[in-house]
Structure formats: structure tokens, C-alpha cells
Amino acid sequence: MMKHKLFIPLFLVAAFISQGKSAQAQDTVRRTVEIGKLDSLNSTILKEKRRIEVFVPKNDQPGSNTKYDVLYVLDGGNWNTGLISKIQGFLEGEKYMPPTIIVSILGIDRNKDLTPTHIDGWKTSGGATQFLGFIKDELIPYINQKYPANGDHSIWGHSLGGLFVVNALLVEPKTFKSYIAVDPSLWWDNNYIQKIASLKLAALQDPAVTLFMSGREGKEGETMKIDAMDSLLKKWAPAGLTWKSIRYPEETHSSVRFKSTYDALKFSYGWQDNEINFHPMNGIVLKNKPVAVWYFGDTTRVRYTTDGTNPTLGSAKIQSDIIINDGAKITVKQFTNRARYDQVKTGNFTKGKILTPISKPKNLQPGGFLYDYYEGDFNKAEDLKNKSPQKSGLTNADFEVEKLPRKNNFALIIEGVMETKEEGYYGFVLEADKGSKLYLNDQLLIQWEDHTKRNSPYSYILPLTKGFYKLRLEYLHQNKDAKLKLNYLPPSLCLLKKPFQFLSIYNLEPLNRQAS
Template sequence: MKAYQLLLIANLLIQTSSAQDFPQKKDSIYSAILQEQRSLQVILPSNYDPSQVYDVLYVIDGEWNTLTFYNIRRYLQAVGFAPPAIIVGLPNTNKDGVNMRDRDFLPTQVKTTPFSGGAANFLAFFKTELIPYINKTYHPGGESVLFGASFGGTFVMYALLTDPDVFKAYLCSDPALWWDGQYLVKLAREKLPQAKLNARTLFIGGRAGKAFENMGIAAMDSVLRTTAPAGLAWKVASYEGETHNSVTFKTNYDALKFTYAGYTKNPLRFSIHGGIVLPEKPITITIYADNLDVRYTNDSTLPAKEWKPIDSRLVVTDPDNMIVRSFSPGGRYTVNIPLHLRSGTTLTPAKRKPAPLHFTYFDLTAKNRKPVKTGSVDSTFRLKQADLPSFECLVEGALAIPDKSYYVLQLDEGEGSEVYINDTLRVKQPAGSKRQSIILPLDKGVYALKVRFMQTTSRPVPRFFVFKSTDGLDEWWNNVIFKL
């Protein structure tokens, strides 16, 4: 215990010396329940907007844990694994030189720890005083998350088992579940079978080896395996070569990733953004969904979480009845991923042979829509952006398809640009997109092609490509047959 206290003191000194390393807003609240003023470390998102929705991540043992927690969560946000959030660090109270964390975190009173047993009051403080105050003052509107380490982790488990509606996510680092003869393990065995924990998440991280058993984590893991209700998404992890303090770093990272699994700041997308699939000829497409848990069905039913997840490739045989779904542990980020594909037949060439390709440029900055350059399409037809920074370029003529196969039509850049095949719109570049790729089954022959390039910003000049896809397989991008 003395060694542990020395480690805590050392950690406190390090954190105190680095107190300016995170942009905290110092706040406080008087608690009638605890009968004391509690200081708060409030960290708002860099572009905080009170009209936006943010989760609030409550960190107890704030004087030790807030800085590390803040830096890890900020990193996860930067790489796209977590959304912006508000962090509220809650430093402990000291009375007559005694840290009162034992009073606040521990659920039962034990004679050898005279200040223990006040966890019920501390949880009531969160529920009826602190969380309402944060919601009123900072208008977060999102979900509440609780993180604690050691005895703090003990309190996290106590909160989950006794009043699970206070928080949506529970994060524990090396929780002292040995406390009072494994009181919380016994409580979990009693409470979990009947508990209503829908959309709640729990992550417990601890040290591998003997410590995993000594802390009571192994026993809690066993109870969770046998009695955890279906609505609780949980995970217990053990880490080799860590100390009671150092394991907090890895737990923070993995616990936040687990809590926000399924979140992405970029739209979920495929290598193919739409088109036609032949019933007798499946296609293979790539799904860009790093760190996502994706499953699918081919019979119009919703995929189940228990189904085997797919890798980065997806075989599409019946797009009209295929449902692709990305799952998250608590269900918050569980969404269907639209395919924008449909079943159909092979397109046939134009009935009348189109004329050779020709182009017309229009200056969009001019008052009237007057052509500024026309001619036949060759290697020199493209204007440089410096010559005409804002333009519409209309290309019309013939597109020769060498073989009956799948072909991918791709627009790069050019918001609002369009591609028509035989006078039917097939590709349109949406707002905010850099690339749009559409697959079509085409017969051998000559098709009428019309491409309308739109250049109205400082982004790169738009381009158009046609790729041949061998047997509907991916990696068609290596086989370009036409480009503008």
C-alpha cells in the first residue's frame, strides 16, 4: 500500500507540473449531498458550439487522470475514432491532509479503511447535482461516460450495478474488485441476470497474470460471461508487462475505441458508388470501413450482430435484396450502408452512330453563357485552370466499347459534373465528393457519350475515365480504356 501511495504521489506531481498542458476551464460546484465545494476541470472542444451535441466524459481522480485521458481522447478524435466531446475532470477532496477518494469511491465500510463506504452519496452527487449542472451550463445534449482507475474503477462498477441509467458507458482501469471480499463481484452475480442494460457499454482493463486474479477482475469476467444481459456490450482486456498505474494508458485508449466503435467522421463508402449488376454475374467491390464491424444479408433481412463480419471485399449478387450494416457495441453508430446498386440488364450501343468527340468551353464568370473555345477532342483540348478558373466544358460524341463486359465510369472532382450514356444520366458528381464511380454492363459497340464538366472552385480540374472490369472483379482501376 505504501508503494502504491508513493506512485500516486509521484503521478500527482507530474500531473500538477503539467497542469497547463490541457485547456481546462476551472469551475466548481457546491454539493449539498457531500456538503463541500467540488472543483471541476472542464475541457471544451476546440470549436465548442453550445448549439451542438457533445458527449460528456467524466473522469474521477481528476488530478491524476484528466491529462492522460484528455490527450488520448484528443488523439482518437484526430484519427477519426471518436467525436468531439466535453471532458469533466473531478479532482478529489482533501480534508486535514487526507484524500477522500476512499469515502467517495468505495461502496461499503470496512474497519481497516475508516473513510470508506460513501459511494452511494457520490453517485447521488453525480445524478442529482453534477450532471444537471454540466447539462445546464454547457448544453452538451449527448451521452454521459464515466472513467475511473483502481478504487475509481470500483466506483464505476458500483454505478453500473446500482443505477445504470446515470451513464451510458462505463470505463474501468485495473478496478479494485477485491474490495470487501469481492463485494461487487457478488453484487454483479445477483444483479446482472435481471438488469436492464440496453445500449450500455462496459470496458474493464487490467494487468495480465496474477494481478488479474488478485484484483478480482478474473472473477468479474467470469460473472459477465455467464450472466451479462444481452443489452450490455462489454469487454475485459488484460495487458502484459504493465503496472497498476501504467495500465491506465492502454485502458484509456482501448476503452474509448470500444465505446465509440462504429463512429466515423467520413461517410461509409464503397469503391463502386452505384450502377447495374447482372443477376447471373456478381461483382466484387471494396468497402472503405477501417475499424468497422460490417455484416450483410442477401434476403432483405437485417444482418445480425452474431453473423461473421466481412473483410474489405464484398461480393454483390442481388443488390435489390442485399442489406449491408455496420455495427457498434452500444448500437449508437449501428447503421445501414447504402449500396446504390440495382439489378438490371446489359446496355446496348446507340441506334445511330454518334459523331466524333468534340468539346465546347463556357466561361461561367461571363454575364452570358457564350462559348469561349470549341474543337475536336485530342490531347490538347483541356484548358488549364489558370486559363479559365471557372468553366463548364461540354464533351459530346462517340464512346467505343471493345468487348461485352462490366465497365466503370468515373468522375474525378468537378462538383455537379455529369455523364450521359445514350442520353441517359449515369453519373453525377455530388457535393463534397472527390470521386464518383459507377459500374455498368455494356455490350460491344459505339455509345453516345455526353460529359458535362463543371469547374467552379479552386479544386483540381475534373477528369473522366472509363475502366474495364474483368468478370466484375475489383481492381478495375488498373485497366483504363478511355479518359478525358
């Protein structure tokens, strides 16, 4: 007599899961010293040797193929770079920006390097064109070749450095993705920057970059002449320039760097690294029997469509729930200020029919579940053919995956019959490992692909009637961090608009077939 292996009652939670951040200890004492790599290069343009200090992300591993954004800091050294490094590390930890290489450009003569024109009283002023040429044509290629840079660059400058940053945007707008000007000295040379800004801004051809400018409130802040630049940006900035200008009260020319850097780096990316998360992700829909798709996470600059087209910023804003009355392809997109970090996720909902139940097998009774356990590195269930399991057993209340002999490189095949006592939509959520699959009546519901950043689960919804259904789970465990979880949502909860509020345990009504 054929043996029916029955479904494992692990983690049966009556809710689609909203993925949150894992709690992190807040009281751990950590003492860190940020030390970059001192480096230098001989500049043909400047006709001198220039020193830099490079801070590569802490988690970068030798031999890794990971590439990083680069932030270039003018007036380098501890005065600016030490502050920026700490703020960048905090923002990275809060998922507001990715790991980043910081290049501290150590100065020799800032009055020469950072000013675009020569004025009386500033003997060496007016060398910004050459200094920008050095950064663009010598330093950036050097960093790209020697360090794990991805070609996505930002530049930060304060005071005269801020003047240099704004000038760089106007004359070389495609050199950097983000231009950060902290309390820039836009008074320079009788408002030279403002005089060239209207023509330069009008000539920009969709630069797809960001500009963040900051200043101070009050009379001292007014002397920097940032307001005049704001007016020109409002009138002449092209659509592809995303810009923001802000004034901070009760700050000095020096202290304004802290708040400015925090706000500027957040603005430069315009995102929080939350994975797009909606459930169910795929499914079968009956005509005129609506299904709710619930969206979890930040809604800022998130748009969606239901016809399979790529969303734009003009598409509908995401909602907490999207109602589908027929077949649809949902596409959700989170927009950032850097296209490389935009996220897109799609869900396919096919118009179909209620899945037909099977006839009730003989000798069924409520009870434990049966499983087969295989040891080895398996990429697909077909690899288990003609192999004998190392262990078979009953998945009763005492069964735990963690108690199996191996912690890694094993497979579980769990088959059985479940009884449904309601007619309507049933939701299944599976958290597993790459290559794992969930079937119902031999129909593939969920195929687990590569792990996402936060190992969020896969979900599926389909209409069932009262009766019995064969269920098969192929769990291939390779990733040591992977967990096996199945979450089940009956029709009575699928009809609710916010089912994730309910945490009652629901049973899949498994039935154990006794071998004859």
C-alpha cells in the same frame, strides 16, 4: 448545325478507387499545452461546491451546432486527466474515436466519494451513492446545458475510482454508454461488489453499454479480486452488455493506467472511422451475366444483405467481392459498440438491358473536347438556361480545371460522343461536387449528393455494346476542396476480380464533331 461538346479526358484511370488515408507528416515539431476551462457548480445533493475542468475539442468553433461525446474522469487533475487527454487526442487522430469533451472531476475526499459502503478504518467512506447522484442528476445536466454535449457519456475511474465505476454500472446502468474501470479495488468491504453483482447483472434490462476492466498479472494483481468479477460477468452478464476484462504483465498499479486507457477507449467505440466503401455503388445488371461488387476497407464487424433488408450481426460477413447474378439491393452495415456510430450504405442494381447506342453522327473524328464554362453559384444545371458562358474551349491535353479563371462558384457543361469498342459491362467513377450529374444517352448514371466524410467517389456499372454513346457531364463547383475526376473501366477489366490493381490509362475514345 448543332454543336456537340465532347467528353473531358481528365483522370481516366482504369480502376475503381480504394480510398486510403492521406499521408500525414511525421516529423513536424509541435508544442501544445492542454488547458481546460475551470468551472464549478453548487451541489444540493453533496451540500458543497464542486470544481471541474472541462476540455472541449480543439476544433470546436463558436456558434457551431456540432455536439460531442463526453468522457467523465474521476480523480481529476493532471494526474489522470492529462494522461487521458493525450491518449484521447492520439486515438482521435487515428480515427479510433470521435472528438470528445473531457470533464475532469476534481476531488475533495475520494475515500468518501468513491466507496459504496462504510468500513472501519476508512472514517469518511461510504458516500458513493450521493456522489453518483451528484454526477447523474446535477453534473451531467449542467454539462449538457452549458457545453456542446450530445448526451452520450462515458466514465473512467482508477483504483477506488474503478470500484466506483463498476458499482455505477450495477446500480445505474443507463447513466453512461461506457464504463471504464482501471485496476478497480474490488477487494473493497470483503468483495462487496461481487456479492451484489449476480442479482444486479441478472436484473439489467438490455443496457446496450460497454464495460472495460483491466488489472495486473501476478500476486499483486490478484489482490484486486477482479477475477471473481470476471466469473460473475461470464455467468450473468445480459446480452446488451458488451464487456472485456484484461490483465497486463509487468505493470504497476499506477503504470497500468496508460495501456488500459488506450485499449479501453478503443474498445468503448469498437470502430475505426473508415467510411463504408464499395464499388460499383449502383448499376444495371443483365440476367445470368454476373457483376462483381468490390468492398474496400476494414471488414471488422461489417455485415451485408442483398435483398434490401437491414443487416444484423447474424447476417453474412462482408467479403472482398460480392457477386450479383440478377437485380439486387446491397445493404452494408458496420457495427460499433455505440449504435449512433454504426454506418450503413446501400447500392441498387436493377435488372435491365444493354443500353442501345446511337447512330454515328456525321463529321466525327478523334480529337479534343469542347466545354462551356459559367461563373456563378449554381445549385443545378437548369440554373444555366438562357445564360451565356463566360468561356468555351477545347479540352485538349493542356486543359486543366485548375487553370479556369475561378477557383470556386463556377460550372462546366461538357457533352460529346464516346466510342465503345468492347461489348460488356462498363464502369464509371465520378468525383465531383454537390449537384453534379453524369449522363449516358440522356440516362442519369450518377448524381453527386452531399460530400461524404472523405469525399469518396460515386460509381456506376452498366452493359454497353460496341458503338457510339452520347455523354454529358454537368459539373457544379461550389466546394473549394472538390475535384473533378472521372475514372473509366472497360469490360476487359470489369471481368477481373481485383481490377483496382491495374493503373493503366484508358481513353474513352472521344470523337470531336466539326461544326459545319
